[in-house]
Amino acid sequence: MEVTNPTVEEIRLWAYSEDEWPHDEWDLFLSWTREVDLFIELATDHKCPKQSFFLHMLYYIVGVTYSEPNKTDKIARIRSYAEKGLGVNHGAIKAWQVNINALLNNRVKYKYDNWRGGVFAEYQFT
Incomplete structure (x- = not known):
């Protein structure tokens, strides 16, 4: 697998593997793919061992784009x-959609740790 330009098939194979991150900036490389549909699919699949990572990716891709x-x-x-x-x-x-709407409608300010750091991947703005 070319780490800096992974294919959908390679991402999917990694998602269901026990392998660690192939690179320190794996989330950055995946954000370049803009495979939001795939990230949603994997973030909602309870059988995916890296389900929480792909929820992180949904926040991360918004953070990368916003900044x-x-x-x-x-x-x-x-x-x-x-x-x-x-x-x-x-x-x-x-919750991810609510958080995006809050960000885009200026109800919350952009904070790096929330979006790119994935701090509130488990939380929802009110």
């Missing part, structure tokens, strides 16, 4: 990520 300097389409991209979770009946995905 991009001078990208005029970043808000639209973040909204499109959240839309991918519509109809997914899973509490963590619903």
Whole structure:
């Protein structure tokens, strides 16, 4: 597997393996793939050994996108990520969407630790 450019198949194989992160910046490399549908699928699969990691990835990809300097389409991209979770009946995905809406509607300020650090992957803003 080329660590810096993993395919969907390689990500899926890793997700169901017992292998550690292939690289220190594995989450950054995965964020470049923008495979939000795959991350949602794996974050909601209770049989996936790395389920919590993929929930982290959903927050991480929003954080990476939000913190991009001078990208005029970043808000639209973040909204499109959240839309991918519509109809997914899973509490963590619903909380992720609520948190995105709170961020984009200026009800909360962006904090690196919350989004890219994954601190509130288990929490929901109110």
